[in-house]
Amino acid sequence: MNCESFKKMISERFGNLYLDEMEKKHLEECSECRQHYEEYGSLEESLKQSEITPLGSVEFAMIQQTLDNNINRYQMKAISFYRLSTHYGAGAFAVLFLFFVSLWSGFQYGVYYTESTQPAESYYLADNEYDESEEYDQQYIELLLNDYTKNNGFNSGDLLLDELTADEMEYLQNNLEVGDIL
Amino acid sequence: MSETNSELVARAKNGDRQAFDRLVKENKDKMFALTLRMTGNREVALDLTQETFFAAFRDLRRFRGESSFSSWLYRIASNKSLNYLKRKKILSFVPIIGSPAESESYEMNDGTDQQELKNKIAEAVNLLPPKQKLVFNLRFYEQMPFGEIAAVLKKSESTVKTNYQKALEKLKPALKDFR
Numbered sequence: 001m002n003c004e005s006f007k008k009m010i011s012e013r014f015g016n017l018y019l020d021e022m023e024k025k026h027l028e029e030c031s032e033c034r035q036h037y038e039e040y041g042s043l044e045e046s047l048k049q050s051e052i053t054p055l056g057s058v059e060f061a062m063i064q065q066t067l068d069n070n071i072n073r074y075q076m077k078a079i080s081f082y083r084l085s086t087h088y089g090a091g092a093f094a095v096l097f098l099f100f101v102s103l104w105s106g107f108q109y110g111v112y113y114t115e116s117t118q119p120a121e122s123y124y125l126a127d128n129e130y131d132e133s134e135e136y137d138q139q140y141i142e143l144l145l146n147d148y149t150k151n152n153g154f155n156s157g158d159l160l161l162d163e164l165t166a167d168e169m170e171y172l173q174n175n176l177e178v179g180d181i182l
Numbered sequence: 183m184s185e186t187n188s189e190l191v192a193r194a195k196n197g198d199r200q201a202f203d204r205l206v207k208e209n210k211d212k213m214f215a216l217t218l219r220m221t222g223n224r225e226v227a228l229d230l231t232q233e234t235f236f237a238a239f240r241d242l243r244r245f246r247g248e249s250s251f252s253s254w255l256y257r258i259a260s261n262k263s264l265n266y267l268k269r270k271k272i273l274s275f276v277p278i279i280g281s282p283a284e285s286e287s288y289e290m291n292d293g294t295d296q297q298e299l300k301n302k303i304a305e306a307v308n309l310l311p312p313k314q315k316l317v318f319n320l321r322f323y324e325q326m327p328f329g330e331i332a333a334v335l336k337k338s339e340s341t342v343k344t345n346y347q348k349a350l351e352k353l354k355p356a357l358k359d360f361r
Binding site for chain 2: 008011012014015016039040043046047049050051052054055059060062063064066067070071074
């Protein structure tokens with residue numbers, strides 16, 4: 001053990017000074033370290049005499065009273081903050097709720113209004129879309145035609161132009177246009 | 183942390199005031215001793231002790247139990263004491279005419295040599311720089327291991343040891359006449 005490590009050890013153990021066998025042996029051999037140890041030992045003794053008067057019961061009661069007051073005040077503040085935040089939070093929620101409700105109802109009205117003012121759906125069928133009403137109408141028309149031709153004594157597809165004269169036929173061929181109804 | 187202490191802390195965290203009051207009673211003497219040795223003024227030490235426990239109550243939810251509850255309290259009390267000394271140092275530059283000098287001794291009861299020695303010691307300790315004084319008090323009077331002091335002050339253990347050594351070197355000549 002050298003003097004430097006001995007002195008370092010003394011300062012680290014200051015307050016509870018003790019020596020092991022190796023350190024005691026070094027102390028016997030080194031007068032400088034012996035003096036250092038004695039000085040620190042004396043200082044330790046002096047400092048240990050500085051005792052403070054412990055906290056009295058009256059003083060502790062004062063601390064406790066102030067602490068209770070501070071804690072109660074702090075808790076009241078926390079509660080009032082919670083209440084305020086609850087009230088304002090509920091108010092904000094109600095405003096938001098009303099806003100979204102009005103937004104939603106406005107949206108719904110908009111859809112209804114748009115639908116009610118649109119032309120019939122059939123006008124908007126694309127070429128590749130299937131229209132059931134068209135098929136129904138065609139069948140209905142054919143049914144009506146069959147009834148009509150049967151009631152009048154001729155079948156559909158009969159040529160009714162056979163009774164015309166050749167001049168009349170020529171006139172028609174020269175003057176009729178596609179789409180004319182006879 | 184002992185089982186009882188950790189249970190008390192857990193109960194106090196859940197809002198149990200009785201558990202917190204028990205923690206206050208268990209730690210009051212240690213906190214008062216530290217603040218008194220740091221400030222040298224009994225009235226101030228009472229205030230700082232109260233403030234320490236109030237801060238602990240307010241921030242109890244932040245205490246994660248990584249150190250002992252008393253170490254955590256020591257940290258709060260240390261910071262409060264250092265802040266007080268800092269404020270006092272600033273205020274000492276503004277002299278107030280007619281104000282009585284603040285008593286800086288722990289006890290002023292008798293005029294014997296023994297009392298004189300105590301006063302001299304208190305004066306010598308008070309003259310230490312705040313951080314060295316804090317390390318000295320925690321180590322010498324509170325018998326705290328260097329590792330724990332380092333954790334309380336959030337410094338390295340070697341820094342704490344150096345502070346302690348420097349404090350002793352300053353105290354040695356100051357108390358030479360009384361040995």
